[in-house]
Amino acid sequence: MKKVLIITYYWPPAGGPGVQRWLKFVKYLPDFDIQPIVYVPENPTYPIIDNGLVNEVSDKAIILQHKIIEPYGMASIFSKKNTKGISSGIIPNQKKQTFLQKAMLWIRGNLFIPDARVLWVKPSVKFLKKYIQEYNIDTIITSGPPHSLHLIGLQLKNDLKLNWLADFRDPWTTIGYHSALKLSSYADKKHKALESKVLNTADTIIVTSKTTKAEFERLTTKPIEVITNGYDVEKVSVGQLDEKFTLAHIGSFLSDRNPKILWEALSELIHENDQFSQQFTLKLIGKVSQEILDTIESFGLKPHLNNLGYVSHAEAIQHQRKSQVLLLVEIDSEETKSIIPGKVxxxxxxxxxxxxxxxxxxxxxxxxxxxxxGSFFTYSEKERLKATLLSHFEKFVAKELKVYPVGLQQYSRKNLTQKLANFLK
Known part of the structure; x- marks a missing residue:
């Protein structure tokens, strides 16, 4: 059985989307004659905890842990709420940022490059070099963000001449929040230099979307493979569908993902259609920025809001399967065209x-x-969005609200892992 070392930051009991990709790859790699050895921090500062995911870790995986020094842990002494929000990607609107929030973003962007886990690089390289040599490992994978983990791969590649696959769950310098970090000219150049070095040193680049592949092809001639995120066969018991016409958003709802056309369309439907007003509920499951909540209230939707906060992954799956309609929102910008949210x-x-x-x-x-x-709408298609919501509601009333998917099997976690395994042998 071929041994492969996987270096990742997010691992159970971490919750949220970052943990799912490699948790599932590790689950299925042994089926393709590959022994996963997973290297993770011993004492991480995870913004979201989901203890239920610990039970999903494959008993065939070897787990290595090493201590990490995290500035987020120290910063929480001054402001636990701001630290947790920023570390989980919830960055306040620039016009509404407090002095402390601005200072924390500047420090995060300019003093910790490429990110706040960079202090884990040197001790990890030292620890892993010894392990790799002792156990004759010839292939490593690094997964980012945090992109500092790619610097571990970079150093190990240079020192030991390993086969290195760099997995980008999200882009690096073009991701939406990058411009919010108040980078100096020096910091911006350093980010781009490190990105270029990683992309041109790794043997294979793995990305999650074709747009990220096209973006990286302008920066490197190294082979780039697209392996999307996917779905697993979840053993979750689900009862009947919600009795009300529930529109559910599951996952982090960041300030920049504020679809005012949706709130406006819903507000109009509530005022124009008494039956819709009586039956409609907006379910928000996960971390939601205060700006989103304020906007929802400004459109008169608060009486229809059910804000459940963060729930376990198993409970989130239950809500996905019993809600009447599922809401997916991405930031309206050029940089986010490449983002395919894992929950999709x-x-x-x-x-x-x-x-x-x-x-x-x-x-x-x-x-x-x-x-x-489902249906997709740009931020300028309010009337078409409103018409679709009304159509869904009418089918809900008639008990005919269904979908008929096609071609989903290609996105199963096991099939995606087989694709990954082909690059590793």
């Missing part, structure tokens, strides 16, 4: 219609339309 794949197998809002030519728009799992 779980949405697609929930057998509930998806209403997705994002920038024109988004990769996930093509995914939803091609699998016949």
């Amino acid at each position: 794949f779980e949405y697609m197998v929930s057998e509930r219609p998806i209403v997705a809002i994002g920038p024109q030519d988004s990769d996930f728009a093509e995914l939803i339309v091609s699998t016949n799992t």
Whole structure:
């Protein structure tokens, strides 16, 4: 059995989307004659905890742990709320940022390059070099963000001449929050230099979307493979569908993902249609920025809001499968066209219609339309969005609200792991 060392930051009991990709790859790699050895921090500062995921770790995986020094842990002494929000990606609107928030973002962007886990690089290289040599490992994988983990791979590649696969769950310098970090000219150049060095040193680059592949192809001639996120066969008991017409958003709802056309369309439907007003509920599951909540209230939607906060992954799957309609929102910008949220794949197998809002030519728009799992709207298509919501509601009333997906099997976690295994042998 071939041994492969996987270096990742997010690992159970971490919750949220970052942990799912490699948790599932590790689950299925032994089926393809590959022994996963997973290297993770011993004492991480995870913004979200989901202890239920610990039970999903494969008993065939070897888990290595090493201590990490995290500035987020120290920063929480001054402001636990701000630290937790920033570390989980919830960055306040620039116009509403307090002095402390501005200072924390500047420190994060300019003193910790590429990110706040950079202090783990040197001790990890020292620890892993010894382990790799002792156990004759010839292939390593690094997964980012945090992109500092790619610097571990970079150093190990240079020192030991290993086969190195760099997995990018998200882009590096073009990701949406990068510009919010108040980078100096020096810091910006250093980020780009490190990105270029990683992309041109790794043997293979793995990305999650075709747009990220095209972006990276302008920066390197190294082979780039697309392996999307996917869905797993979840053993979750689900009862009947919600009795009310529930529109559910599951996952972090960041300030920049504020679809005012949706709030306006819903507000109009509530005022124009008494039956809709009586039956409609907006379910928010996960971390939600205060700006989103304030906007929802400003459109008169608070009486219809059910804000459940963060729940376990198993409970999130239950809500996906019993909600009447699922909401997916991405930031309206050029940089987010490449983002395919991991939850979209779980949405697609929930057998509930998806209403997705994002920038024109988004990769996930093509995914939803091609699998016949929902409808996609740009931020300028309020009337079409409103008409679709009304159509879904009328089908809900008639008990005919269903979807008929096609071509989903290619996105199963096991099939995606087989694709990964082909690069590792």
